[in-house]
Amino acid sequence: MHEAPPTPPGASTTPSGASTTPPGAPTTPAEPLEHGLKQRHLTMLGLGGVIGAGLFVGAGAGISVAGPAIVVSYLIAGALAMLVMRMLGEMSAAMPASGSFSVHAERALGRWAGFSVGWLYWFLLVVVLAVEATAAAQIAHGWVPAVEPWAWVLLFMVVFTAANLAAVKNFGEFEFWFASLKVGAIVVFLGLGVLAVLGWLPDTDPVGMTNLTGQGGFLPNGWGGVVSGVLTVVFAFGGLEVVTIAAAETDDPARAVGRAVRSAVVRILFFYVGSMLVIVTVLPWTAQQAGLSPYVKVLDSIGVPSAGQIMNIVVFVALLSALNANLYGSSRMVFSLAERGEAPRGLLKVSRKPGTEGGVPRRAVLASVAFGFVSVLLNLLWPDTVFLYMLNSVGAVLLFVWALIAASQLRLRARLEREAPGALALRMWWFPYLTWLTLAGLLGVLVLMLTDADARPQVLWSAGATALVLLVAVGRQWREQRGRTGSERTGSERKESKRKGSTLTGR
Numbered sequence: 001m002h003e004a005p006p007t008p009p010g011a012s013t014t015p016s017g018a019s020t021t022p023p024g025a026p027t028t029p030a031e032p033l034e035h036g037l038k039q040r041h042l043t044m045l046g047l048g049g050v051i052g053a054g055l056f057v058g059a060g061a062g063i064s065v066a067g068p069a070i071v072v073s074y075l076i077a078g079a080l081a082m083l084v085m086r087m088l089g090e091m092s093a094a095m096p097a098s099g100s101f102s103v104h105a106e107r108a109l110g111r112w113a114g115f116s117v118g119w120l121y122w123f124l125l126v127v128v129l130a131v132e133a134t135a136a137a138q139i140a141h142g143w144v145p146a147v148e149p150w151a152w153v154l155l156f157m158v159v160f161t162a163a164n165l166a167a168v169k170n171f172g173e174f175e176f177w178f179a180s181l182k183v184g185a186i187v188v189f190l191g192l193g194v195l196a197v198l199g200w201l202p203d204t205d206p207v208g209m210t211n212l213t214g215q216g217g218f219l220p221n222g223w224g225g226v227v228s229g230v231l232t233v234v235f236a237f238g239g240l241e242v243v244t245i246a247a248a249e250t251d252d253p254a255r256a257v258g259r260a261v262r263s264a265v266v267r268i269l270f271f272y273v274g275s276m277l278v279i280v281t282v283l284p285w286t287a288q289q290a291g292l293s294p295y296v297k298v299l300d301s302i303g304v305p306s307a308g309q310i311m312n313i314v315v316f317v318a319l320l321s322a323l324n325a326n327l328y329g330s331s332r333m334v335f336s337l338a339e340r341g342e343a344p345r346g347l348l349k350v351s352r353k354p355g356t357e358g359g360v361p362r363r364a365v366l367a368s369v370a371f372g373f374v375s376v377l378l379n380l381l382w383p384d385t386v387f388l389y390m391l392n393s394v395g396a397v398l399l400f401v402w403a404l405i406a407a408s409q410l411r412l413r414a415r416l417e418r419e420a421p422g423a424l425a426l427r428m429w430w431f432p433y434l435t436w437l438t439l440a441g442l443l444g445v446l447v448l449m450l451t452d453a454d455a456r457p458q459v460l461w462s463a464g465a466t467a468l469v470l471l472v473a474v475g476r477q478w479r480e481q482r483g484r485t486g487s488e489r490t491g492s493e494r495k496e497s498k499r500k501g502s503t504l505t506g507r
Helices: 039-046 059-094 099-110 113-141 147-168 167-196 222-237 241-249 254-280 294-301 307-339 361-383 386-394 395-419 433-451 454-502
Strands: none
Touching: 039 167, 039 241, 059 099, 059 222, 059 241, 059 254, 059 294, 059 395, 059 433, 099 113, 099 307, 099 395, 113 147, 113 307, 113 361, 113 386, 113 395, 113 454, 147 167, 147 307, 147 361, 147 433, 167 254, 167 294, 167 307, 222 254, 222 433, 241 254, 241 307, 241 433, 254 294, 294 307, 307 361, 361 386, 386 433, 386 454, 433 454
């Protein structure tokens, strides 16, 4: 292991070697990370990163409030996510960095923004990691009751920690196969659903469009139901951001992230909206309920044997995939923060194998998994008190992160067009109008959450956590500026004293 070289004052660098100084300024070499991810890893990470338990299980809650119009809710939420990813893809292709949007926020808005969004996102990942580990352990405990859930959690954490400590290609391979299984499951589901609608399956009659227009019509709860559906499903699209973090560990970050973003956003929208359309077409929306997988209900209705167990396996894989991705993303984010002086520099230690270029930030991985273990312990011991408060404190953080991505893109796009237009390999559509529209949409979701009794605690707790981090960031920046001013004043006084002494002695 070796220490990263110090970064010169006024500049910071990324693991990919891209400087966070303005375009055209001299760059300095960064602490190298291993470039072990391939394009296939990044593509499948983009496709599978957001396909998780939120889709396979959580979709039932959205259907129960929006009815068949949940399709519209997913279109709206998916459009927001797609626009944010396009902005993030534009910045990451021009300035690839392991810190991704944290680095971009620092360049666009200042150190306070990079510090805030980086630590908030890290906190989000390590807290959600506990939910995923615990939920996967409950499924595994159902299969093997003799093994307690805490033992399964320990096993999962140890396995994925070891995989992330060994080499980045291990993370890539895990995610590639996990994502392949999830994508394959949805493709098979869509195929069976279409056959069921057409009546081409054995012992089935054509369903037609009856379930889309019956039981109160397509909008049984009006547009209010659509809005409630958006609030329920928008967070299911979180996770795509990891693609831009991982791109820095490919051989050609700018090209890799551009291709991954282009392919991921449209296909994910197709998988989500297509799944919902099949579900509400095959079965009446009134047959769905929160907490139960609508996929299981559909598969049961068309006679797929052991549908429940099949979906349990898919959800189990989805949870482990998310756990692995969150551990990876959190370690790279805190590494990037350390690289820019926003986290302890001891986290910059990177393992290096003889004959290889770059390595793995093992201390950053261990720091992230350590807090993940704490989160898991709190979830097991106090799920309805301490951990619930922690979970609420990150409930709306994703929206804050997305808003800062949009704000950063507004500033950086104009700067890049002026100083380095050739770096814009991937461009945001209809800039700046769609960026402003996205910001307005994110603000609208936050306002609607405040009016919803169930969602309001998440917004308030998340706002409190964000305000605390912002306070720390501004305090750090003020202290550093004061220190620099004091140093400059002391230097000036010393020069003046020396000048006066020279005058008195006649020198």
